Amino acid sequence: MTTHKTVEVSVDAMLDDLRTLVETESPSRDLDALAASAKVVASVIESRLGGQAVILESEAGPHVHWRAGGDPKVLILGHHDTVFPLGTLERRPFLVADGHVTGPGVFDMLGGLVQAVHGLAALDDLSGVEILVTADEEVGSHSSRALIEERALACGAVLVLEGAAEGGGLKTGRKGCGSFRISVAGRASHAGLEPAAGINALIEASHQVLAVAALGRPEAGTTVTPTVAAAGTLDNVVPAEATVIVDVRVESAGERERIESAFAALAPHLDGARITVEGSIGRPPMPESASAELFTVARRLLPGLEGKAVGGGSDGNFTAALGVPTLDGLGAVGGGAHADHEYVVIASMTERANLVTGLVRAIQGA
The missing domain is CATH 3.30.70.360 (Alpha-Beta Plaits)
Incomplete structure (x- = not known):
């Protein structure tokens, strides 16, 4: 069993880690860039949670897998590849201004990864927690799908850290x-x-x-x-x-x-x-029934939280199709996915990290 002292979630610390990830560009299919990105993702996870993050090579680039130990109970799922080509950072650098943070990949979905790691760091017991950060979500997840499905079935619950729906809602269904x-x-x-x-x-x-x-x-x-x-x-x-x-x-x-x-x-x-x-x-479609139980928990933790069915797909589609309870859209609140105006609302970052903390604690105690 891995334990960790309770820590206060710091916005400044989250922004520091987010800058580190964003400034390591990671376009899909660029194997050299993804290799560098995977090492940075692993380093961020290890520095905040301890243990060792394993880098798993694939034809699409390296995936990052971290396990706390104990019987698996919850899979934190995300990806580190982005849609932006090398050089985007020079034109659109990481920037914190006017309550927003901008830069390539901040909303989809590096902000969510950072919030998840810091939310987990606030737990004094991480037993049963796994993190899987893949390298090919933006291009279909062909190399990672089998691994995603394997770990989802082993854990029995999946929290997907893709960006929130419009207005900050969770994504309770996907086409x-x-x-x-x-x-x-x-x-x-x-x-x-x-x-x-x-x-x-x-x-x-x-x-x-x-x-x-x-x-x-x-x-x-x-x-x-x-x-x-x-x-x-x-x-x-x-x-x-x-x-x-x-x-x-x-x-x-x-x-x-x-x-x-x-x-x-x-x-x-x-x-x-x-x-x-x-x-x-x-x-495959992600039916809203797959998220119902976890969404009820999320609403207890954050009253007034909305759930929305959306047209975009994610790796949560795969896990939900297996019948594994899956809740998506737990990542950053913001917008502009895949666009030049992509942004994250800084004021929401602590709340969303705390939501991860609460959901994992509830799943551990179930």
Whole structure:
């Protein structure tokens, strides 16, 4: 069993650790940057909680795993990869001003990691607590999913430190999400001399865009949104190839099955055109039932706290789908995820750290 003296959560100390994390840039898929970031994350955890954080190598970058000892009871889940490329920090440095802290990754989700660590440091008994900080959440969690699921099942409860919902609410439900890539093969020809000799991949792609967009069912919470398209080489050449990428969000397993079946059944509209469809709804829906018990505890600790179902996905989708009680959105209060105006409200940091403290204590005593 690991014990720790009760300590007062210090905003200044949290900001110091947050600066350290933010100033170690960690874009997804940049293995060198993620390796450096993992070492810094491990160092912050060890300096505040003691023990040893283990760095687990993967093809997507290193994950960080810390265990206090004792029978596992609660998994603190987060990620250290961000969507911002190297050099963003130079243009948008870590800054504390006007009650906000800004910088790449402060809200999604380095602020949440810092709050969790400091909230745990306020406990005098950390037995049963695990922390897993992954390196590939922003790009689908393909390398970390099995580990996340393994530790969630072992612990039996998961607290996800993604940023709070708008207004500071917790995320009690999430849509399942995924993407599909439609590749079109046609035949090139001269657009002026013999356009009919070609098979226009752009026109075929346009048919596919309209077909998949019609799959959306807003009344059922299902959105199907074509987001990226590419076709053609020169303005006088009938395009021989085209691609379309489609973002999909669903609220139920039934809609997930319907959408995946519909994409698999897509067929060409033009004679001679060929299409290939890749992708899936990789993150299953997170039903609000998965968070109900833990949210009730959170409301007792912080009366007036709201719960919201949101469209974005997280690693909490995986753990909830296993039937493991999962509460998400416990991280920083702020906004601007993935945007240049990303920020964290400093005045909320102590309260959210204390919420982690209370939830873990309640889970330990259950």
